[in-house]
Amino acid sequence: MTQLVALLFDVDGTLADTERAHLRAFNLAFASACLDWHWSVPLYKELLAVTGGKERIRYYIDRFQTGFTFPGEADSFIARLHAEKTRLYTENADRGGLALRPGVARLLREARQARLRLAIATTTTPANVTALLQNSLSADAPGWFDVIGAGDVVQHKKPAPDIYHYVLERLDLAPAACIAFEDSAGGARSARDAGLTTIVTVNDFTAGQNFDAAPLVLSHFGEPDQPFSVLHGEVGDSTYLDLGLVRRIHAQAAAR
Ligand code: XBP
Ligand code: MG
Numbered sequence: 001m002t003q004l005v006a007l008l009f010d011v012d013g014t015l016a017d018t019e020r021a022h023l024r025a026f027n028l029a030f031a032s033a034c035l036d037w038h039w040s041v042p043l044y045k046e047l048l049a050v051t052g053g054k055e056r057i058r059y060y061i062d063r064f065q066t067g068f069t070f071p072g073e074a075d076s077f078i079a080r081l082h083a084e085k086t087r088l089y090t091e092n093a094d095r096g097g098l099a100l101r102p103g104v105a106r107l108l109r110e111a112r113q114a115r116l117r118l119a120i121a122t123t124t125t126p127a128n129v130t131a132l133l134q135n136s137l138s139a140d141a142p143g144w145f146d147v148i149g150a151g152d153v154v155q156h157k158k159p160a161p162d163i164y165h166y167v168l169e170r171l172d173l174a175p176a177a178c179i180a181f182e183d184s185a186g187g188a189r190s191a192r193d194a195g196l197t198t199i200v201t202v203n204d205f206t207a208g209q210n211f212d213a214a215p216l217v218l219s220h221f222g223e224p225d226q227p228f229s230v231l232h233g234e235v236g237d238s239t240y241l242d243l244g245l246v247r248r249i250h251a252q253a254a255a256r
Contacts, residue, residue, distance in 0.1 A: 002176040004250045006117035006146075007107075008167060008196065012124050013183030013203050016098050016132055019048065021089060022124075026053070029085035037065065045205060051123040051157045051186060054082045086125050093131035100136045101201065103221025103228075103240055108137070110243045112144060119147040121167045121180070121191075123157045126150040147171055159186035164194030179250045185209035197253035199246065202231065216249050 012018045023044045030037040039047065039060070050059040057078050061068055070077050092098070111118060120129060129150050133141035142148065147170040154162035168175060175195035182188045182198050184206045191198040192213045200217040202209070211217045215233050222228030222240030238245045 001251065001254050002174065004116065004179060004247055005177040006119055006171055006173055006179075007111050007246070008119045008121050008164065008178050008180045008191070010180070010182045010184075010187045010191075011120060011122040011129055011132065011150075013206060014101070014181050014187075014201060015104050016100050016136060017203050018098060018124075018128075018132070019044070019203075019205050021092055021098055022053070022085075025085045025089035025092065026057075028088045029081055032084060032088075033081055048184075048205060049186070051159070052151075053085060053125065054078050055157065057081060086127055090127050090131040093128070093135050096135060098132050098136055101203075101220050102223050102226050105137060106223065107221055107241060107243070107246075108144065114243055116243075117171065117173075118145045119149070119167050119171055119178075120145050121149045121163045122151075123163070124150060158184075158190035159193075161190050161193035164191055164196060168194065176254060179246060182214075185211060188214055197250060199241070199249060201228075215253055 009015055012022070020041075023039060023041070027038055037060070047056050047060060050056045058074075108118065122129060126148065129148055130142050133144075137144075147167050149163050149167040149170070154160075154166050156162045164175075164180065168178065171178070178196055180191035180196040180198040182191055182200055183203055188198050188200055188211050198214045200211045200214045201220050202217065211232065216235070217230075217232040218241065219229040219231065224240060227239035228241065233249070235245060236248075
């Protein structure tokens with residue numbers, strides 16, 4: 001049976017509940033560009049089906065601002081608007097505005113101690129990943145990850161499997177040697193289509209989505225004093241996700 005060698009993490013919704021901070025940054029960027037656009041939480045839930053901030057803005061304009069005239073070329077207008085959104089998002093992270101979800105720091109540290117390799121596979125912009133890791137984990141945390149696959153490095157963002165293919169290729173590992181962590185149906189589909197076993201932790205934006213292919217769906221990773229709820233799967237006596245449980249899930253999936 002293939003040994004577990006690497007853990008591959010999604011970022012938004014998995015490492016941290018970032019989507020409200022993304023939403024705030026989008027709305028602030030619209031205001032600073034003197035646009036009277038405002039995304040509510042229910043609208044944003046719908047817009048999240050479009051992964052990638054630039055792609056999301058374009059979809060919103062096409063669908064909800066049909067009369068909008070671009071000042072100049074559409075791609076560069078969207079890129080400028082999105083760059084301002086990224087600036088506002090990372091500024092918030094630098095002010096300590098983002099916190100990791102329960103159990104994330106503990107599991108990452110345990111994996112490092114056990115000499116497992118770590119990688120990131122995300123749709124978000126690389127600067128957002130660096131800002132989150134440095135501010136909520138430690139200044140050297142980006143260096144904990146052998147590969148950070150993020151944003152526009154692939155042509156097709158999640159739910160396409162491209163970002164996981166990109167990361168696996170750079171790690172020089174087969175999917176069977178890895179396990180992925182995701183929070184959304186699109187992310188889980190991306191990982192599954194790259195041949196990865198996936199553990200899911202849901203959040204406000206993704207609870208109720210379809211995670212049929214995932215062997216384990218949890219409320220969050222949990223801590224010794226903060227047990228997870230199991231939405232799907234078998235955890236034995238475990239009340240939080242540690243490396244022992246991750247290895248069991250990986251081995252069970254490999255045996256199937
Ligand atoms: C996250 C996303 C991202 C963020 C915004 O999806 O879809 O677009 O919402 O980030 P996942 P950018 O967790 O599946 O990677 O604006 O930097 O694209
Ligand atoms: Mg996610």
